[in-house]
Structure formats: structure tokens, C-alpha cells
Amino acid sequence: MENKQKISFRISCYFIISLLFSTSLFSQSSVDYKWYANVNGGISQGFGDIQEGNNHISKFQNETGFGYGFRVGRYFHPVFAIHAQLLKSNLQGQKSSYDLAYNSDLIESQLGFSVNILNIFSSEKRNRRVNIYAVSGFGVIFFRSEAKRITTGNLANSYGFKTDGSGDKDTRETALVIPIGGGIDFRLTDKWYINLESVLRITDTDKLDAVESGSKKDAFYYTSLGITYHFGTSNKTTDQIPDKEIAEVPSAVPDYFVNVEYFLPEEVISGEEFEMRCSITKGKINGKAELTQVLPIGFIVKDAMIGGARTEFQNYTLHLYWDELPSDTIFEISYTVMPEKVYGVFPYTSILYLDKTSKEYKFQSSVIVKKEKAKEETTQQELVETEGLPITEVALSEVATGEPALKIEFRVQVRASKQAIVPINQLAQKYHITENIKEDFSGNWHRYSIGSFSTYNDAIGFRNTLIANNGVRDAFVVAYYNGERLNGLSDLKEIDPNNYPGPNTSINESGKLYKVQILAILNNSADVKTLEDIYNLGQEVNEEVFQNWRKYTVGHFTSFEEANELKNTLVEKGLTDAFVVIYQNGIRISNNKNGE
Known part of the structure; x- marks a missing residue:
């Protein structure tokens, strides 16, 4: 024993x-x-x-x-x-x-x-x-x-x-x-x-x-x-990079340092491709690595292979995987990017993970995207060819009398359908509409609208009538410029400020309405069609501008219950920050997620 x-x-x-x-x-x-x-x-x-x-x-x-x-x-x-x-x-x-x-x-x-x-x-x-x-x-x-x-x-x-x-x-x-x-x-x-x-x-x-x-x-x-x-130093693996965007590996590994530097063209134009170049400094570090670059909404990567790495691009996030890093202490990657219908100042974030150190290094920069060059104005002949407008409506009546055609036109949209066509006669019978219903098709969406108005207030008055008398609860005002539908009313701020209904505009919109806000961006903008496609909304996205904020909402409801039901559906789709906002006589009266 x-x-x-x-x-x-x-x-x-x-x-x-x-x-x-x-x-x-x-x-x-x-x-x-x-x-x-x-x-x-x-x-x-x-x-x-x-x-x-x-x-x-x-x-x-x-x-x-x-x-x-x-x-x-x-x-x-x-x-x-x-x-x-x-x-x-x-x-x-x-x-x-x-x-x-x-x-x-x-x-x-x-x-x-x-x-x-x-x-x-x-x-x-x-x-x-x-x-x-x-x-x-x-x-x-x-x-x-x-x-x-x-x-x-x-x-x-x-x-x-x-x-x-x-x-x-x-x-x-x-x-x-x-x-x-x-x-x-x-x-x-x-x-x-x-x-x-x-x-x-x-x-x-x-x-x-x-x-x-x-x-x-x-x-x-x-x-x-x-x-x-x-025990020991924080196990947090993401290191915030100082102003010079250089993150030093701890001194126990001498002469090793990590850096990601961006090289952007002096001018980036929305809708035009440009080359994104990155210089990656990794010193003597070798082995596996992953570079994640979070691109702004609307930025599309055109290349399939980048820097000899396995490449994945999904939801505006680019992933590059290396089984073995290049032997050079500094190497460069480049790829082609196109911003689609977005402009403003956008953050550009890179996160580099090195398997050798089991750490992440975060680098941030920004890119300025200018608005795409204005399209040539549509000719009078093209305006005349916009069929379906009654002769009493402003656009055609002015052309018929030899006066200049109206550039800005407001209509009231009553329905939108993705890919599937909705018969116009069915819409007319369902809502007892006697006015001419116009159909537009773009980005896989069929959109149906009524009327032609020179001012926003006139369109809002007609919209209120459709809601009260015809039961078109989701009706809302849209704007056209030279016959082409604008992404949002906020586009009028630059095209025709006199017709832009700003946040403080007195609008003849009686009663209380409810919408669901899905996104708000400061000093930037997002393409509404892109948002529709990313989240498969099945609802048209509306854009509002307030000071430097662009706020994106869906739906137009006369009851909170209907709006809240849509919000719950959107949360299930991944839009966890969606919330109901309230409008009184056309003016937003709630600005937080509690609707207060």
C-alpha cells in the first residue's frame, strides 16, 4: 500500500x-x-x-x-x-x-x-x-x-x-x-x-x-x-487602429507590424466603375489570413478572383481567404467596384485576421461618391409619346397648345407588384377608379399610378380622396421628372427645390397615418430599389430627407395594428431595427421606436 x-x-x-x-x-x-x-x-x-x-x-x-x-x-x-x-x-x-x-x-x-x-x-x-x-x-x-x-x-x-x-x-x-x-x-x-x-x-x-x-x-x-x-490582457480580438492606421503586434514578436492602406481615385462617380487598391503590410507574419471589407450599401464588386485568395461577396461584404499569405512583407490587392445609384461620404471598413497571432486588426477610411452626371433632357417628342394621359392633364395639354412641357409631375401610386403583372381593369373595378391608370415597369417592379399634378399639395389632396372614398389605404404620392420616375421625393431637392416638399412643408394631408421605418443614414443615401431587392420587401421603399438624415420607410396605413403587423413581418426577415412611425396631417410626429 x-x-x-x-x-x-x-x-x-x-x-x-x-x-x-x-x-x-x-x-x-x-x-x-x-x-x-x-x-x-x-x-x-x-x-x-x-x-x-x-x-x-x-x-x-x-x-x-x-x-x-x-x-x-x-x-x-x-x-x-x-x-x-x-x-x-x-x-x-x-x-x-x-x-x-x-x-x-x-x-x-x-x-x-x-x-x-x-x-x-x-x-x-x-x-x-x-x-x-x-x-x-x-x-x-x-x-x-x-x-x-x-x-x-x-x-x-x-x-x-x-x-x-x-x-x-x-x-x-x-x-x-x-x-x-x-x-x-x-x-x-x-x-x-x-x-x-x-x-x-x-x-x-x-x-x-x-x-x-x-x-x-x-x-x-x-x-x-x-x-x-x-487571465492576461483583454481577449478582445478587434484592435482599434490609431490615426495612422498602424496596429503593432505585441513587442514579444519583434519587427512584426500590420497595416492596411487604401488608394482611391480622386473622383468617384455614382454609376461608374473604379479601381479599389489596398496595400497590406504584414511583416514576417505568414500562415492563414482573412480580410473582410465591409462596403457601403450599393457598392458592387465586379471581380471574381482577387490577390490569389478565395473570394466571397455577399450583402455588400467582401471576404478574402488565404491558406498561405504571400511571402512579401508588403503586398497589394486591387479589384473593380461600382457604386450603384448612391452618393455621399461612405465609411470603408477592413478587418484583417491573422491566424499566426489569432488577432483581428480593424482599419477604417471613407470614400466620397459624387452624384452621376445628369441625363440629357427628354425631348418634347418623347414627352408626347407618354401614352395614356388624358388630354385634360397638364403635360399633354401644354404640348398640344405649343407651350413648354411640364418637367415635374406628381402622381398617386395605388399599387406595386414585383414581376407579376396586375390587370388594370381589375384595379379599376376593385377600387372603383374612373381615372386613367398608368403602368410603369423598372427593376422587376410593376407600378400603377393615377393623375398628373403640378404641385405636391394637389396630389396629396387627390390621394386623401382615394383613401377616404375608394379605400386605397396604401396610396402615396410619387414624382416624375421628364416622364421618368424618381427614386424618392428627396431627389427634387436638387432637381427642382421649388417643388420639393421639405419636412416643414404644410401639406393638405388630413388625419393620422402609420409607416414602418427600416433604415436611417446620416450624410449618405441608399438606392431604394437596392433595399427592396436585398430584403425582399414586397413593399415599395419611400425616402424622406430631414436635415442631414435620409430616412427610409415602407407602407401607408390608417391604423397602428396594420403597420405593426408589417413591422413584425420585416423583423422576421432580418430588419430587427424596424419600427412604426406616425404622421399627423403629413407631418411626422413620432421619432423613436416607441412611437412617442
């Missing part, structure tokens, strides 16, 4: 020395591998000769003990970590046919390792909220166990207690143990995690239940809930 205790003591010392040696060795390969400490508590269930239940559920009543533990470890790779653990627990069980019940208390000393399963298959994903891992290793348990008769309470057998019948404790029994299991980590902050773990411990002893019979290898499960703290 004494010789076995010495062996167990030597093994425990070896655990600690191995942990320190292993982590010191691995720490030379990276400056970012972090120590962590974990405390946990949970339940223990034994599996041996003395048991009634053979599964976790059936053991809860009389065969479940409790335990707690402490673990310290260190990550030496995004996939692997090594740890040392101490566990104190008790086991209990019974078997009526044997007239026996047992209790054991044990202390486990373990050297183990964990494997992050998700990072094996997708190492590009960092800072997950949830991680799944597997654990194993080897260890030693020091235990005492005793079995008693259920009917009389008399002692039947024991280990780790004196044999003189006094019941006094003696030297603990020892056994080797191999843990096999797994768990789930939940990230709370950069340094704090909680984890749920269940591990089967297989031993080389048959004495855990104080009875040597049947199986020679007793086992037990320890299922725990724990909390983990990561």
Missing part, C-alpha cells in the same frame, strides 16, 4: 510539472495564448456493481451525489488547450436484491486536454457566443467507500477505513482514471465564460462501490456547471 501511495504522489507531481513545461513550451509560439481558471459544481453518478438505475434519469432519486472542482489551463492553439483539475465528489447507490447501499467520497487529480470542435472545421470564426468542445486526459483518484446493509444498517464492507471495526478513516485507496466527455462554452464577455460539461470517468478499480464483483472497472459521471475567467 505504501509503495502505491508513493507512485500516486509521483504521478500527481508529474501532472503539475508537465502542465508547466507544456505551457511554457507552447507559449514560445505565440504571444496570445491565455491562461484561464474555472470553478464548477455539479452532480456525480456512479456506475458499478451496486446500482438500481442504469441511466441518468433513474439515478436521480437515490443514486446521485454532488461535487465541486477547480481547473486551471492554458490555450496553445485555437483548437487545443491543456489543463490541470482537482475534483472532490461523493457517490452513492443501492441495490435492493443485494440488500446493499454504498457511499464513497473521492478526490481526483487530473491532467487533461480539450479540443474546440467548431474551430477544427471553421477556424475563421472567432469570438463565438457558443463553442462545443471535447475533453480527455488521465488522472488519479483517492477514495474511501463503504457498503452497508439496507435492512439493518450494519457495515458490510469498506475501503479506506480501519479494519478494527471502529469506523475510523485510514489511508485512501488510489486508482487511475481516464476522463472522456465534452461540454459547451457560453461567452459572456471577452474574459468571462460559463460552461456546461459532462464527463465519464473510467477507473481501473472495482472498489468505488465497496463491492468487488462483476465489472472490474467502476466508472462515474460528473456533470457540472462552471464559470471561467481568462
Whole structure:
């Protein structure tokens, strides 16, 4: 027995020395591998000769003990970590046919390792909220166990207690143990995690239940809930870059630095392609890398292959993946971009992840996009060819009398359908419309409108009549310039300011209306057709301009319930920031998500 205790003591010392040696060795390969400490508590269930239940559920009543533990470890790779653990627990069980019940208390000393399963298959994903891992290793348990008769309470057998019948404790029994299991980590902050773990411990002893019979290898499960703290510098992987956009790798890796520099043309015109060039400085760093560039809404990447990297472009985000970075300390990438119907000052964000340092570096710049050059004015002949306008309407009456054709025209839109054509006679019958209904088609949308008005107020008055008398609840005013539909009324601000209905314009729009706001942009603009296509809205997007803000809404409703129903539908599509806004007599009266 004494010789076995010495062996167990030597093994425990070896655990600690191995942990320190292993982590010191691995720490030379990276400056970012972090120590962590974990405390946990949970339940223990034994599996041996003395048991009634053979599964976790059936053991809860009389065969479940409790335990707690402490673990310290260190990550030496995004996939692997090594740890040392101490566990104190008790086991209990019974078997009526044997007239026996047992209790054991044990202390486990373990050297183990964990494997992050998700990072094996997708190492590009960092800072997950949830991680799944597997654990194993080897260890030693020091235990005492005793079995008693259920009917009389008399002692039947024991280990780790004196044999003189006094019941006094003696030297603990020892056994080797191999843990096999797994768990789930939940990230709370950069340094704090909680984890749920269940591990089967297989031993080389048959004495855990104080009875040597049947199986020679007793086992037990320890299922725990724990909390983990990561030591050292912040584990936050995104570094904000200073003004010069240079992020230095910690000094433990000399002469390594990271930088992304943009080279943009002096003039970028909306609707015209331009070359985006980036110079990437990575020093002596090699290995895998990922560059994520978040482009403004409306920016389209035209190239399929960039810089010898695997390329993905989706939702205005460009991903470049390198299995091995170019050997040059500085290399350049370039690709063709076209801004579609957007203009203004836009942020341009790059996030470079280097597998060697397991860190992200964030770089920001901006690009100024000027409005596309104005199209040549439509001729009078082209205006005459806009068929379907009644002779009493302004545009054709002025052409017929030889007067200049009206450039700005307001209509009231009553319906829009993506791809599918709506028969005009059905619209007329449904809403009892006697006026001529005009149909426009652009960007896969069929749009149906009524009337032709020279002022916004006249169009609003007609719209209110359609809502009140014809039940066209979604009717709203649209503007045309030289016969071409504008993206939004805000375009009039530059084309014809005198006809632009600004936010403070007094509008003859009686009553209360509800819309759903989906987006607001400061000092920028987005193409409404692009928004419709990205989110598959099935609703036409309206743009409003207030000071330097452009606000985008959908829907026109006379009740909050209808608008809120649309909002809930949009939230399910991913527009989680959508909210209902209220208009009174054409003026917006709510500016927050509570509609207050």
C-alpha cells in the first residue's frame, strides 16, 4: 500500500510539472495564448456493481451525489488547450436484491486536454457566443467507500477505513482514471465564460462501490456547471487602429507590424466603375489570413478572383481567404467596384485576421461618391409619346397648345407588384377608379399610378380622396421628372427645390397615418430599389430627407395594428431595427421606436 501511495504522489507531481513545461513550451509560439481558471459544481453518478438505475434519469432519486472542482489551463492553439483539475465528489447507490447501499467520497487529480470542435472545421470564426468542445486526459483518484446493509444498517464492507471495526478513516485507496466527455462554452464577455460539461470517468478499480464483483472497472459521471475567467490582457480580438492606421503586434514578436492602406481615385462617380487598391503590410507574419471589407450599401464588386485568395461577396461584404499569405512583407490587392445609384461620404471598413497571432486588426477610411452626371433632357417628342394621359392633364395639354412641357409631375401610386403583372381593369373595378391608370415597369417592379399634378399639395389632396372614398389605404404620392420616375421625393431637392416638399412643408394631408421605418443614414443615401431587392420587401421603399438624415420607410396605413403587423413581418426577415412611425396631417410626429 505504501509503495502505491508513493507512485500516486509521483504521478500527481508529474501532472503539475508537465502542465508547466507544456505551457511554457507552447507559449514560445505565440504571444496570445491565455491562461484561464474555472470553478464548477455539479452532480456525480456512479456506475458499478451496486446500482438500481442504469441511466441518468433513474439515478436521480437515490443514486446521485454532488461535487465541486477547480481547473486551471492554458490555450496553445485555437483548437487545443491543456489543463490541470482537482475534483472532490461523493457517490452513492443501492441495490435492493443485494440488500446493499454504498457511499464513497473521492478526490481526483487530473491532467487533461480539450479540443474546440467548431474551430477544427471553421477556424475563421472567432469570438463565438457558443463553442462545443471535447475533453480527455488521465488522472488519479483517492477514495474511501463503504457498503452497508439496507435492512439493518450494519457495515458490510469498506475501503479506506480501519479494519478494527471502529469506523475510523485510514489511508485512501488510489486508482487511475481516464476522463472522456465534452461540454459547451457560453461567452459572456471577452474574459468571462460559463460552461456546461459532462464527463465519464473510467477507473481501473472495482472498489468505488465497496463491492468487488462483476465489472472490474467502476466508472462515474460528473456533470457540472462552471464559470471561467481568462487571465492576461483583454481577449478582445478587434484592435482599434490609431490615426495612422498602424496596429503593432505585441513587442514579444519583434519587427512584426500590420497595416492596411487604401488608394482611391480622386473622383468617384455614382454609376461608374473604379479601381479599389489596398496595400497590406504584414511583416514576417505568414500562415492563414482573412480580410473582410465591409462596403457601403450599393457598392458592387465586379471581380471574381482577387490577390490569389478565395473570394466571397455577399450583402455588400467582401471576404478574402488565404491558406498561405504571400511571402512579401508588403503586398497589394486591387479589384473593380461600382457604386450603384448612391452618393455621399461612405465609411470603408477592413478587418484583417491573422491566424499566426489569432488577432483581428480593424482599419477604417471613407470614400466620397459624387452624384452621376445628369441625363440629357427628354425631348418634347418623347414627352408626347407618354401614352395614356388624358388630354385634360397638364403635360399633354401644354404640348398640344405649343407651350413648354411640364418637367415635374406628381402622381398617386395605388399599387406595386414585383414581376407579376396586375390587370388594370381589375384595379379599376376593385377600387372603383374612373381615372386613367398608368403602368410603369423598372427593376422587376410593376407600378400603377393615377393623375398628373403640378404641385405636391394637389396630389396629396387627390390621394386623401382615394383613401377616404375608394379605400386605397396604401396610396402615396410619387414624382416624375421628364416622364421618368424618381427614386424618392428627396431627389427634387436638387432637381427642382421649388417643388420639393421639405419636412416643414404644410401639406393638405388630413388625419393620422402609420409607416414602418427600416433604415436611417446620416450624410449618405441608399438606392431604394437596392433595399427592396436585398430584403425582399414586397413593399415599395419611400425616402424622406430631414436635415442631414435620409430616412427610409415602407407602407401607408390608417391604423397602428396594420403597420405593426408589417413591422413584425420585416423583423422576421432580418430588419430587427424596424419600427412604426406616425404622421399627423403629413407631418411626422413620432421619432423613436416607441412611437412617442
